[in-house]
Amino acid sequence: MMPATVVGLDAMNARLPELRERYRSAQPFPHIVLDDVLVPDAFARAAAEFPSIRDPFWKGYLHVNETKYANTQPDTWGPTLTAAAKEFVSDEFVAFLESLTGIDDLLPDWSMDGGGLHQTLRGGHLNIHADFTTHHVKESWSRRVNILLYLNESWAEEWGGQLELWDREMTAPQAKVRPAGNRMLIFTTSADSFHGHPDALTCPEDVARRSMALYYFTEGLSPVRKATNYRARPQESVTRRVAIAADRGVLALYDRAKRRLGVSDEHVSAALERVNRFRRKK
Template sequence: MQTITETAQRVQLFNYEHWNSQLPELSSEYQGASPYPHIVLENFLHPDVLQECVKEFDKLNEGDGWINYVHYNENKAGLNNNDLLPATIKKTIHELNSPEFLEFLSALTGIEGLMKDDLLEGGGIHQSKRGGYLNIHADFTVHPHHRNWQRRVNVLVYLNNDWEEEWGGKLELWDTKMQACERKVLPIFNRCVIFNTDADSYHGHPEPTTCPEDKHRRSIALYYYTQEAQPFRRATHYMVRPGEGSKKFMVKLDNAMVAIYTEIKGMLGSNDKIVSKVLRFFSRKK
């Protein structure tokens, strides 16, 4: 009997024939979506391969290369070191960065010239434990190590088997004026969310998860860029929701710290672990 690992090595990870045959409809849905271009796709990758990714995730030691993004506006961990990623997760990321997938993504989004990021800056794999959250924000707009790379598209693939709705963790998509949440997406296994990362593409999962202690909210997160002569430059920018006036000062302070760090990182190539420690210090009395 074949193991899941052996099966994962033989099957087609992303079914190009299936997804390309639907591109006209999917592209129209994506580009016409509100509050900004996006789409939610079910059964995105071959389930056997993704289950192997889950098994590999379970075996990872959080201390080995993980970056703890713990400050006022977020509480999660990430791993983007290619040398430390397990084989099937690495294979999955490689496929989603392949020329064939980039061609699919460009046709879906209508954005030509999309480029992968081999450094997996800010991406790779993410997980958050019980109580994890990510306040509503718009993503950083320029790659810190490629100053003419404009960030254009996010691809999130969720790895959460048997995720219960009452545990929360829904990805929220907010309108560009931060008046209302227009869509909530439960992070269930093999669901993919793809969306434009414009300066006002506000999103996040701001409510702390209530999953059991032995459960985690997990995803593969990949970001794509285009090369621009004069890209719009801004660090990750967090927002307060209506009714959260009491949080405004701390959110602004955290934004200022993130912006300073982003500039330093671009100039000096500093490590993401440094910013986590600095931001945690300034927000520990939140």
């Protein structure tokens, strides 16, 4: 039988004054790392339920700036993963986030726009970026807070995959978060909350970097709409910088098409998968 709660929210609420101060003073932008977010038995079940690497519901986002897969359909998830996601969109958890971040009237998003379950395989990466700023369907919704719950049963440091948090000038990472199991990163999303894991993973072929992501929004009359802003690191070659910028431009066009024409992620994912298979054969 599923327990009444799978998220250890009571323990987090008991530490709210301390957590709030740590969150708001963190650099390079407001964030906090919390361990043991799910109760132990629930984490073990959630990790066991995580879809296999070849599960048919994965959609690939495979291009210059990222190589990852997403499942945005909670009805295909196991019961513990679904229960955890439901608690993360509950009034109680949203109230915790509002108190932690100082952002009122947060709106959770069960449609998983940009969120859901994510996996990145050996050789995969996610270039440094600031997230797109508004919901693709509810365009009056501005993206304000991101939570990432890591669901790896084990993760060796030498495999890479640390999430790097960069300053707004893109001079250097100011913090790094290892994707340890049952660890959550919460951060304020803005036009310059640059983050990513840009170096190729070196985990074994049968291991994936696994997480659940959810976003929280506020509603406004005229939100500023920007596509995902990928950035080059200072050490990138000229060729690499050109590729990152060109890919960013193509994705910005896709972002506009998705909003205005209703272009499907599924169609784009299938096309990118075919291109990626061709590229890997070369």
